[in-house]
Amino acid sequence: MVARYALSDAELDRLFRALADATRRDIVARVLGGEPASVSALASRYEMSFAAVQKHVAVLEEAGLVTKQPQGREKMVRGNPRQLARARALLVQLESLWTSRFSQLDAILAEPRPNKE
Amino acid sequence: MVARYALSDAELDRLFRALADATRRDIVARVLGGEPASVSALASRYEMSFAAVQKHVAVLEEAGLVTKQPQGREKMVRGNPRQLARARALLVQLESLWTSRFSQLDAILAEPRPNKE
DNA sequence: ATAACGTGCAACCATCTGGTTGTACGTTAC
DNA sequence: GTAACGTACAACCAGATGGTTGCACGTTAT
Numbered sequence A, B: 001m002v003a004r005y006a007l008s009d010a011e012l013d014r015l016f017r018a019l020a021d022a023t024r025r026d027i028v029a030r031v032l033g034g035e036p037a038s039v040s041a042l043a044s045r046y047e048m049s050f051a052a053v054q055k056h057v058a059v060l061e062e063a064g065l066v067t068k069q070p071q072g073r074e075k076m077v078r079g080n081p082r083q084l085a086r087a088r089a090l091l092v093q094l095e096s097l098w099t100s101r102f103s104q105l106d107a108i109l110a111e112p113r114p115n116k117e
Numbered sequence C: 001a002t003a004a005c006g007t008g009c010a011a012c013c014a015t016c017t018g019g020t021t022g023t024a025c026g027t028t029a030c
Numbered sequence D: 001g002t003a004a005c006g007t008a009c010a011a012c013c014a015g016a017t018g019g020t021t022g023c024a025c026g027t028t029a030t
Helices: A009-019 A022-033 A039-043 A050-062 A081-109 B009-019 B022-033 B039-043 B050-062 B081-109
Strands: A066-071 A074-079 B066-071 B074-079
Touching: A009 A022, A009 A050, A009 A081, A009 B009, A009 B022, A022 A039, A022 A050, A022 A066, A022 A074, A022 A081, A022 B009, A022 B081, A039 A050, A039 A074, A050 A066, A081 B022, A081 B081, B009 B022, B009 B050, B009 B081, B022 B039, B022 B050, B022 B066, B022 B074, B022 B081, B039 B050, B039 B074, B050 B066
Parallel strands: none
Antiparallel strands: A066 A074, B066 B074
């Protein structure tokens, strides 16, 4: 069971786009590694306005990398490792194109020379 | 030997940004999976101008995902799986934050209940 | 030599992005 | 009830992005 959840092009765009910002990667790391944090608690950590952090969280949420759930007057942000795994799956898939290319070449040449890196 | 090649924030930005476009992901897949291809050969595959594809290749090259080398009057584009592996490494690293959080929690609770997914 | 090909680059354009400030509104604390 | 807090959202701005066309220039083919 390799969790073959194919994401659409648009979803992948959003996913990688969301990861293409240091602040957002930091937020993901924070909410994955620690307790879920409120948006304002996150905002206090960065040298930018609350609204800016709020936008970053929104981008992460749209990409499915975090979820928000209301708790009293705050919204707790928690990480979603599943979506991270999907991004990783795509990279592994791309890498496999490369490796399979070699195994194919090896098969054609039929020369059992152990290709040591 | 886990190839600990730490990329800077800016490099990671470029890397994930480059992957956040369907055309570029397709180009990467093409040059990783098949023969190296010239820029114009790539361009002929997409419904956009040559210059647009050229720009995409430039973005991929700046991100280190592909390399170009002159061959006669064309430039052959080939994939660089190493950089892809670096992107994957970061995702794995982020995911490990999540899992380590649980192992830590398990350690604190000291309740050996096998957490089956 | 000249034409055709492959590439690079600049200028231009519409849209998106990442930041700001300000305002509004529900929730909690006093 | 009122003040403070946490969030949402709109308007605005500078700069990046993704596309276009046009032109220049080196290489290959005829």
